Amino acid sequence: MKEQCTIPMVALRGIVILPHTTVHFDISRTESVEAVKAAMGGNQELFAVTQLDKDNSQGFGIESLQKVGCLVKVQQMVKLPKNIVRVLVEGVARAELFDFEERNGYLLAEVQEWKDRELVPEQEYAYCTSLMEEVRSCYDAGMNLTPLALRKLTRIREAGVLIDTLAEQLPLAYEKRQQILDIPNIENRCVAMLKILHSEAEIYQIRKELQEQLKTIVEKNQREYVLREQQKLIQEELGDRDAVSDIEEYREKLAKLQAPEEVEEKLKKEIKRLEGIPVTSSESTVARTYIETLLDYPWSQTTEDNRNIRQAEAVLNADHYGLDKIKERILDSLAVRNMVAEGDSPILCLVGPPGTGKTSIARSIATAVNKKYIRISLGGVRDEAEIRGHRKTYIGAMPGRIATAIMKAGVNNPLILLDEVDKLGNDYKGDPASALLEVLDSEQNCRFVDHYFEVPIDLSQILFVATANDAGQIPKPLLDRMEIIEVSGYTQNEKFHIAKEFLVSKQRKKHGLKASQLTISDKAIDRIIEEYTREAGVRELERQIAKLCRKADRVIAEGEKKSLRISERNLEEYLGTPKYEAEDWDVSSKIGEATGLAWTSVGGDTLTIEVNLVPGTGKLELTGNLGDVMKESAKIALTYVRSRLKKQEFEKQDIHIHVPEGAVPKDGPSAGITLATAIYSAATGKRVRGDIAMTGEVTLRGRVLPIGGLKEKLLAAKAHGIKEVLVPERNRRNVAELDSEITEGMLITYVSDMDTVLKRAIDTK
Template identity: 50%
Template sequence: MENERISLPVVALRGMTILPEMVAHFDVSREKSLQAIDQAMTEGEKIFLTGQYEIETEDPDVTDIHRIGCIATIKQIVKLPKKISRVLISGEQRAELIDLEFKEPYLRGMVAVREDVDTSWEDTGAEQSPLNLEAMVQGLRDIFKEYMAKNPKIAKEFSDQIDQITDLKKMVNVINANVPMSYPEYQEFLEETNLMKRYDKLAYKLVNEIQVLNIKEELQEKIKERVDKNQREYILREELKLIREELGDENQLSDADEFQQKCDALEAPDEVKEKISKEIRRFRNSMNNPAESGVIRTYIETMLDMPWDHMCKEHKDIAYAKKILDEDHYGLDKVKERVLEFLAVRALTKNTDAPILCLVGPPGTGKTSIAKSLAHALKKPYVRISLGGVRDEAEIRGHRKTYVGAMPGRIAAAVKNAGVKNPLLLLDEIDKVSNDYKGDTFSALLEVLDAEQNKNFRDHYLEVPLDLSEVLFVTTANTLQTIPRPLLDRMEVIEISSYTENEKLHIAREHLIPKQLKKHGLKEKQLSISKKALWKIARNYTKEAGVRQMERKIADICRKTAREILEDKKKAVRVTERNLEHYLGRELFSYQMKNDKDEVGIVRGLAWTSVGGDTLQIEVNVMPGEGEILLTGQLGDVMKESARTGISYIRSVSSEHKIDEKFFKEHDIHIHIPEGAVPKDGPSAGITMATAIFSAVTGKKVRADLAMTGEITLRGRVLPIGGLKEKLLAAKNAGILTVLVPKENKADVEEISTEITKGLEIIPVSHMDEVLKLALKR
């Protein structure tokens, strides 16, 4: 059958393709086609049908028609007016047109029957087993039935015919012929002689059509629900209007009338009132469009709720403010003093153009609570805005009304929630703001915090100027490193340093314990915590600059106490240093105390961390080698540079200290800071590493009761450092007696309370010569 050739009349179809197993009819009007059909009826009713490339072609040649077509049997011919015949045919076999034998008076050509050339899977080449073929037949049948259920255009009785078919080829051809497709798609299936490929294409087509029909059903259902809802609301609204007219009830105002009354009574600039009135008119005209009216309603309600010209009276009693600050916070004398100065100037000048206070310090040191106390002292509404992780400029400036779900920015929303135009707004964690492709958030904050710009702050949602000049802004941050300089220039920085252990003890007794007792339903007589127990909690169960973790530990004790009172019927619980482990478990932290004896190449340094101060023991070993420098302990780039600078300085003064010139070429120097898993970096370990290297090179011991901090230059100068209070506190906790600090930090030492410096010998140094004389044993 592969090479069987037949001479048959040819009809070129316009925009139509006939497939095997397809029963279809078409109209014929061209003279050549009519004669070809008449000739076919005289020869056995067989005819070759193929499609034209272009529908407009009137006299097609062999180049104008597809070579692959279908041999069909003519079932019926119906004569219509105007020399048109309607022909009913049944497709039987795909075939290829070899060539046209003649074109006049009709088309006749030699065609070759095209059988399936391969019935294997394309990727494996493996022949299909009877079991696989049966599975494919059933799978295709199930898919087609699901498609039939979704598509009403296919006759339901066709399902019975499909159930009778067991041959895969016939199943593919029958379904292929009955699934509505475009003319090019039918032609593509006709030209495909690989049964497995036709099967894959047909299955994919059916599944795709099922998904399209599912989506179409969902969309139609949603549209129907929406139309029904809108229609129902419209009818109810009209009925309500008619009922009110019949009752003559004139007291009932429409929403638009209520909005207009509120607008007339609103304390706001004329520009704002005009904008609201304009939106109310739009609202009246959109009553029959719930989608639009809902957006306008939300905007009008937001505008009416904004405190445009509504202010609260500011309390200016400095004595009252001092009392509130002292009640809420222990210590922080300099911070309180600066806040009271700020309030005094504000009261005298009656000027709201005051600097923006920026409270900077480690977590848990009371930055947020100071701002809350300030609002309490001024008797102002207090609103906290957390800026941590905000990276979209629209969070500050608001979203434009054209967006779905648009809303005012955080600043405008905070003023609205406060209910007055002069609240205290706390911008919390301003250092954790980030930027991305959605805009520069810091630049938006510049407009908010700049006194020259915030009088006419433009929120994208409100679309009218919002006066923020009366708002008292306070910001908090853990560090100033991530805040851009232009924004930092608009703020006055107040640093809040770490608490000493004595301060933590007072805070726990005066604030934390009463707060947690109340929170856990305990009375003062039911739980008491000794002073030594609190001291131990601060030293061995927490490691922080503030008191947040300490409060959690006290809460742990309160919970266990509450359980003991209920379960064991205890009347009171006393927590001491001895039974503390019963309530909090084993100790979590221990301070690295000073070494017992002086050693070579080991120096104690001081470091600042986000949770306070700490000590670092720097160790240096010298061994025979080729002059390499090994740095271990997860040192950052700055500390690595400090180590190399220290070695360069020591090499430059080696002759003064009788160090052999070849020493650094014939020995390796290994610098290590224990706790290698903890990253370490910062510009304050220069003199510490240089002293340790010098000690290891010369073999001279370093005092064990001494610690130091400071950066070094190539010429041996000692540069100033930061975080001195935390570092001295860490030295004292470690039992250090003598601390070397840069001479330029002398003013910082004088500001530190005697509680920290008591018992410490603090020696200012300006050059490495002084450091080596004081640190090395002679």
């Protein structure tokens, strides 16, 4: 025996672990999980002991545990759902439990290891031979033991190892396993195991005799029943040729199928296997569904691509107003596909706010290149099997969304739109974003294997287009495989033309109206855009036009009028009070309040920063649901202002910074100069101009750094009637790329440091 030692302990319910065995078990109690972690962090040694009451899942003491447990080596620890941990351990030696205590969140046991004394070879042979004779008796009597397991047991030459292995592998109650574990002397242990095996052999022999007697009784009654059922089946087979005709039909379809050789061989094998499966078997349905799925897949069906770039351009222009740069990039990509026969062009990802036409652009691309259009919505998809498919052995198995979309299209070269790719989820079932990596990789997708198909399918001829609201939410490896095309918000003029040329006619047709039955004046459309919508896209604008169409339907149906004309004057009669004022911005100068510009996944918006200084101890308070980056920007802005106003006694004042609309999360560095301006105004008592907005990141030295989302921010400023916007100097080139309509009537002032910002923003009147 060894000296006593302390070691992390887990208490198990209904499980007994023996030396020389490898087992796994699940734990959920906090102290048990922490004990395993402690063991993994050390020498991996753990003491496993069984509770006397296996139904007790609450607290326990030394008196409620077995006196003897097993020292084990932790091999692996896996976290499962619902706070369950699965542990794989290897039994090392018996050990006696003396006491335990809780320390550092887990149980620490004081134990003493038992060592088996060595036996002479003659004893080892005698014990092993006697034990195996009893095991064979149990096997002959019907114990559930495979021939392979029996051979493995025969090869064991050490009596101690054989006894523990038998106790673990044979179907014994855990109380009998504990009985074997409790015996320190190997000779006594062998005698106990022989008694257990002899008892088990007798039990199995009695059970075997009872089963044979029962079989004799049942056979007499069943014989006639079975013969009648067989006769019935034979008659059904002779009278019903459906099963045979189905197999012949499968073979005929296979002969006409132009599929890869690997697929044809798989189908031949499955059809041959189906012939030997009874029609009434559930396996028959699984096999038929699998064969029909492979036969229905369009292995060789394709559509001929339209390679006329001018015709494609005409289709894009007919379906969408504006978006010139986006159309140009799409046409460039189509030109590359025409020049490269293998079609190794990049995957386009259209990124922009909702309602800006990303999905409709993808549909227009499909029309322009003469491809079948299929949309796959990926929002909220969390299971990898949604992409790769389920293995056909599972109940309700089906192909993945990619393979299903191709089958729905009926050709193997459609345009597949991966919609909302930034909203993919993941959980313990796998990561669908990782599964998409192979789908979108031109080097690998020529042999993409759907789990249901079990044979490769070629995705290289498919034109993939993805859409997203926020590229930052797309996993980096997936983003690397796509080319980002920004689909930003529309200007007021673009919205006007989209409404007049597309939306009005679309909604009239949808509501069964002729052009003469509903007319909307240009000024009415302008007023809808200005006073009833405030968005980056045109979805709300389309809803308002649809509302007017419904009003026209009702007026005509009630017989009041034969047609309805909507003008600027009667617009409120049908749409109600305007939601927004065209020029509703408060331009008065205020102390401690500055206006910034923000970018969100649904477009641009204004951001009001409020600052108050109150007597205190120099504490900084930030409210308004701010993110970590914005909090850091506030600290940087405060440090800059403190360095500029050295005489100001900031240590005697608390500074409270608030951004209204606290329910909306806000983050990003672009509010830096706005924060600095508001803090400076509050500290000095000087007013900030109300007709000015600003955007830019600030440094500790007062430099102004560039920002993104400039178009959306300027559109938001214009929508709110702001006349002047302060923009970082390094964003000058971005402003130059914008349409003149966006900046028309707005003064863009470029700033490179906070001195310039304060000169323009602080009201000197």
